[in-house]
Amino acid sequence: MPVRRLTERSIASAALTVIDAEGIDGLTMRRLAxxxxxxxxxxYHHFRDKDAVLEAVTQLLFGEVEPPAATLDWQAVIRHMLCGLRRSALRHPNAAPLIGRFPPRTPDALAxxxxxxxALRTAGFDAAGTARxxxxxxxxxVGxxxxxxxxxxxxxxxxxPPEGSLSEVSVGRLLPTVREVGAELATQDHDQQFEYGLRVLLAGLARTCDG
Structure with missing residues (x-):
């Protein structure tokens, strides 16, 4: 059987496979080997330790986001980026926490x-505004x-509030608004909530744009 040639990408891809199945804690250098x-x-010839492998895995997650079409306006570009990153994270929920730990670094990830x-610069944001x-x-x-x-x-x-718990009666008596609104927290759809937050975010950014 021919010896498999290892590259940083092939190792990171194998690590992502392990994480998908067994979680981040299930990944060790021995398990990866x-x-x-x-x-x-x-x-170890390619990566000094597990953290270096995890950083490489994160680059694969970022790299799954397809660059947006050049014809999109700036708000559509930002929407494309955030929705694409969310889809990547939901495809790999065990690896998703890495997105908030390691920033994009490779050309594929930074594309x-x-x-x-x-898009932001074209819309009229200056360099500082784009960074903000x-x-x-x-x-x-990430949040x-x-x-x-x-x-x-x-x-x-x-x-x-746990049924029959000591806090159940108190919540209704002392915190009626918490009880009323809190009931909605558990039932709201994740997709709809993400879209709602995205609309609010983009509308707020648009009001700060000089372009």
Whole structure:
């Protein structure tokens, strides 16, 4: 059987396969070597440690986002970027937390960032405004993904006071608005909520644009 030639990309791809199946904690250099059919030292030849592998995996997630069409306006470009990154994260929920840990670095990963910067500059944002907008939209998509994948609001105490618990009666008596609104937290659709937040975000950015 011919020896498989290892590259940074092939190792990162194998690592993503392991993470998809077993989670980030399930990935070790030895487990990765087994997935690749080689020994750990062959992996260490390309990556100094697990963190370096995880950073490379993150670049694959960013690289899954297709660059937007050149004909789109700036708001459509930002929408394309954020929705594309969300789709990538939802395809790989075990790896999704890495998006908030490692920034895009490789040319493939930075391609959609370049498109976003260019769209914002064309719209009239100066360099500082483009940087501010980028930080805002990045915080939105990363934060939204964390809440969505952890079902943060579905398990929020205000959303579902435990039936028969000591707090159940008190919530209704002392916190009627929390009880009323909290019930909505657990039932809202993730796709619709992401779209709503995106519309609000883009509308706010548009009001700050000089172009």
């Amino acid at each position: 087994t997935e690749l059919g080689t020994g750990p030292m062959a992996v 959609f960032v370049e498109a976003g910067f260019r 907008a980028y930080r805002i939209v990045t915080a939105y998509v 939204s993904l964390q809440f969505e994948l952890r079902d943060y609001f579905g398990t929020h105490p205000a959303a579902r």
